Amino acid sequence: MSNAKERKHAKKMRNQPTNVTLSSGFVADSGVKYHNGGRKPFQSQKEPHSGTSRQRQTKMSHHSLAESDAKEQSSSRVTFKKKGGWKAGPEGTSQEIPKYITASTFAQARAAEISAMLKAVAQKSSNSLVFQTLPRHMRRRAMSHNVKRLPRRLQEIAQKEAEKAVHQKKEHSKNKCHKARRCHINRMLEFNRRQKKNKWLETHIWHAKRFHMVKRWGYCLGERPTVKSHRACYRAMTSRCLLQDLSYYCCLELKGKEEEILKALSPMCSIDTGLTFAAVHCLSGKHQGSLMLYRANKYPREMLGPVTFIWKAERTPGDTSESRHLWIWLHPSLKQDILEEIKAVCQCVEPTKSTVCLPDPLLTPSQEKSRTDLPTEKIGKKRKWKDDEENAKPIKKVIGDGTRDPLQPYSWISPTTGIVISDLTMEMNRFRLIGPLSHSILTEALKAASVHTEGEDTEKTPHCWWIEACRNPDSVSLHHRQETIFELLGGITSPAEIPAGTILGLTVGDPRINLPQKRSKVLPNPEKCQDNEKVRQLLLEGVPVECSHSFLWNQDICKSVTENKIPDQIYRGARVGGLKETVVHSQYKRSPNVPGDFPDCPAGILFAEEQAKNLLEKYKRRPPAKRPNYVKLGTLAPFCCPWEQLTRDWESRVQAQDESSAASSPGGEESSLRRDVVPCAPMPGRTRQLSDDEGTPLNDSSEPKGVMDTDGPARPGTEGVVGQGATGSLLCVLRSRKLLRQLSAWCGPSSGNSRAAPRAPGTGQQELRREACLSILDRFPKALVWVRLSLLRKGSPEPHTMICVPAEEDLLQLSQDRLYCGPQEPKHSDPFKSQIRKQKEKKKLEKRQKRGCAASEGLAEGDPAAGQQPLTLGLWSGPLPVVTSHCSRVLLGFVTQGDFSMAVGCGEALGFVSLTGLLDMLSSQPGVERGLVLLRPPASLQYRFARIVIEV
């Protein structure tokens, strides 16, 4: 630091004249040196010039002034040398005192001084540019741009400065002129070069101008709009229309016999989690389905990720021999795992010969590649349409996605089953429209293609496939039917009126043709909203099967595509969102977001690691005093959620409780069967009362055992093996619908016996009992449950907020005082502070030593790095202690997304809790307050009450 300061000072003073003294040598000399110490190196650079001139001058005087005193000459020479920064002066000779001074030396000294002063005056002292040193009244506009605007005396200097700046800029300038760079071919080349690593979507340029772009999953994606638009996007979502480009989603195509495909894929999914690929309404091709994929026969562990799928509509229903197409849509981060697994289960090992020779994107930018394009619109709560666009556009060739190199095969065939898997990533575009006005916008923006008649000249259109299709009367009639249905859509006020996941195929004309002149907002047309017979029928039955057939699907090669779709819908008043809006949307839908909210799938783990790394970096950038000390706040893991440790701790905790309760109660083996599970040993009175409360309904409901039994066989046969074999290895997320439904019933507050008793037999729900818990825990050890938490009063949760079990006294206080916001966490002590201080002192010591002997520098440098990584103030270092009981309230889980919810008007959070812990907590809580938890953000000591709701 001081070195830099010194250097700066030296730079400032380099032109100032130094002191000139007669005396050199002994004490005074050192003093002078000390004062000028900082400037020495700089002077030695430039002074030789002046120094030599001066010496020449003295030499001249030698010749001319033969009579002048030798002593004085020598002394004067020495001093001049000194001034020039030379230390070679013979010190012995200089000690003699000049007896008198002659006019000539005096004049020389004066002249030397003049030159020195001139030098100092002529040079600008500061390191600012010339026009910056001018007084304010002399400044003019654009002085830095035009030298002539400066006063003439400064123009020369300014010219030099300007040249220097220009030179610097020139170094990294483009080698082509602007016009050449803008020409189409070169632009495409440049674009292709830039998307070598991270692929661009087709709407990239449009997005890049308006969004903060991030590189993720091998794509360049818009994260959030550059304009402030959080609330605007929410409004668009709820009352107008939000558009998202989901083209980065990957599509896998499976071709083959229907039963073969179903047979191959069945081990990958479980009916426990919902419908599978064989769902009836999806199989016909009318609807889009969604499900969770697992590794084959590994359910409930080794989750691979959520996917959506579409079966291609069959032409002749009932014909099972027909070859079917299945499209599976998935998130790019999940693609590698799922593709591998599907290849494995289908035994597709042989890569088929790629039909298209893959062109190098760099060399053939103008080569056209035909692409199928099926922009899929997802509307509102998963309403879904499919339109086929037919506007053609020569497209720069980008095949496949960033995760695949161009020489790799993207299609595989199975020799035994005949299933063909092909990877259609980036082959199709997909958009999602969210909001009630999406239909109006769609119907406005897209017009069904006009049917070609024979008379028209067919040469100039590139869409020969469409002309072919128009020759067939069948397909023309089909097109007309689709068109009428599409027209009807405009009259539907909300997309929620149509069954979820409906598919409609449609061939539309180029939307750019009927682009409106001005940007406008689409309003739902009241005229269209007639409640006629047709609409009603559509609402009731959904789109007829035939209509979901699209012409495009049977075109092997067809001219394609969109590009200007977005502006086209923007012109109709849609707002475009980015990745952040996707997260927000999933939060309002209360569904887990891909891949952040899937801690049990590899992509989710990877995502969490990356996020933790980023957050840690961000944290370390702040000074220690300006960032929260998480150790003192009692937050063990502020950047990641240690799910593994959480579930393990809960397991051991419950075991310990069981043992202690078994030891305390007289009938040890009986206690497990009896109702009093309540683990709080120190409060026997309360447990007794609780068990009495719950005891009565237990006897009424006689079937819970039966339910569990029937539940068992329904699951895949390997369950038992999985339950035993995989225990202790991996955590899993509970996704069995039945169990989730049961849990969500338990989570709600039961307001006493009178209501609870009749409900139990009526709904067929089990009461919360020991055996039920045990049986669930048996099947899903180390499981997590996806929960929604809505705060009772104040507070807005954030990601990594801790979900804790409220203590008895908290609930008591809450029941007494409705306005009670929650307990406070006592401040923790920081055991690492002293360590850090010690480390710092050590480092300082080393530094001092280093300064002392430069030789040992290498050794000292290597030591601390190798010994231990430097501790960060405010973060827990080393292995975490028991996470559950670190704070005053027992930790139950973590929030993964949380924010103030504008839909509900209070804080809402989504997260995972440990199943073991949840059951333990629920069984210990009295009926009225059941399902209450405490939330505490990582950077706060305040707990807030929230209610747990389990989404099924």
Added chain:
Amino acid sequence: MVRFKHRYLLCEVVSDDPRCRLSLEDRVLGGLVRDTIARVHGTFGAAACSIGFAVRYLNAYTGIVLLRCRKEFYRLVWSALPFITYLENRGHHYPCFLNTLHVGGTIRTCQKFLIQYNRRQLLILLQNCTDEGEREAIQKSVTRSCLLEESSAGEELSDSGGEEAAEAME
């Protein structure tokens, strides 16, 4: 602007004793001025002037001294200067006095004044000179200084450009 404002006193040390010039050093001179202020203005004066006081430039040959002090109290320093009557160094007393040439707000103005002053002095020296040889020498230095002045603008500029480039390299 936000800065400490200074006053620079450009003085000339006049002494008959050539040994005085020998012992003319910035430390000695600074101490001398300080002592004198303390003597004349008391402890208050010494304290007021001690802040920011420095000898910025000193030339023993010509006897030019540049003193710096804060703007608020430069009068105290100024008024104390006539009371310096001798220069003390290593036990020797050399009688001398200080002649204030110029008071400026920046070093730069002082330097500019010094150039003018030196040029004037050289001319005076030339006029008063009687010795033929010396006259010649003085003439030379005068022309040199004049030449320097003319060429300085361009020369210095090219110099500075080179220096800055060198510094940028670092």
